[in-house]
Amino acid sequence: MEDPTLDLDTVRRELLRARDALTAEMGALTLVIRDPDATIGFGKRVGEGTTEAITRIERVGAANALQSKLADVERALVKVDEGTYGICDRCSRMIPVARLEARPSSVLCAPCSAAR
Ligand SMILES: [Zn+2]
Numbered sequence: 001m002e003d004p005t006l007d008l009d010t011v012r013r014e015l016l017r018a019r020d021a022l023t024a025e026m027g028a029l030t031l032v033i034r035d036p037d038a039t040i041g042f043g044k045r046v047g048e049g050t051t052e053a054i055t056r057i058e059r060v061g062a063a064n065a066l067q068s069k070l071a072d073v074e075r076a077l078v079k080v081d082e083g084t085y086g087i088c089d090r091c092s093r094m095i096p097v098a099r100l101e102a103r104p105s106s107v108l109c110a111p112c113s114a115a116r
Pocket residue numbers: 088089090091092093108109110111112113
C-alpha cells in the first residue's frame with residue numbers, strides 16, 4: 001500500500017513541524033483569550049466593550065480552527081506510525097498523493113473532507 005513517491009520520513013518531519021507551529025500559535029492565542037488586556041488592550045473603551053467582545057469571539061473561533069487543524073496533524077502522525085497514512089479515515093480509499101503533498105495533515109480524501 002506504499003506509494004513510492006511519498007517519503008514518510010519527510011512527511012513525519014513536516015507534520016512534527018506543523019504540530020510545533022500550531023501548538024505555539026495556540027499557546028499565544030489562548031493567552032490572549034484568557035487575558036485580553038495583556039496585549040490587545042489600549043486602555044480605551046469602545047461602545048460598551050462590544051468590539052472587544054467580538055474580537056474575543058473571533059479569537060475563540062480562530063482557536064477552535066487551530067485546534068481542529070492540530071487534531072488532523074496529530075491523527076496524521078498516528079497514521080504514519082500505524083502504516084495507514086494516505087488512507088482515508090472515513091471511506092478507506094487511498095488519498096491522492098497530490099493532496100497529501102499539498103496538505104500533509106490530510107486524513108480524509110477530498111469527497112469525505114467536503115462532507116465533514
Ligand atoms: Zn474518503
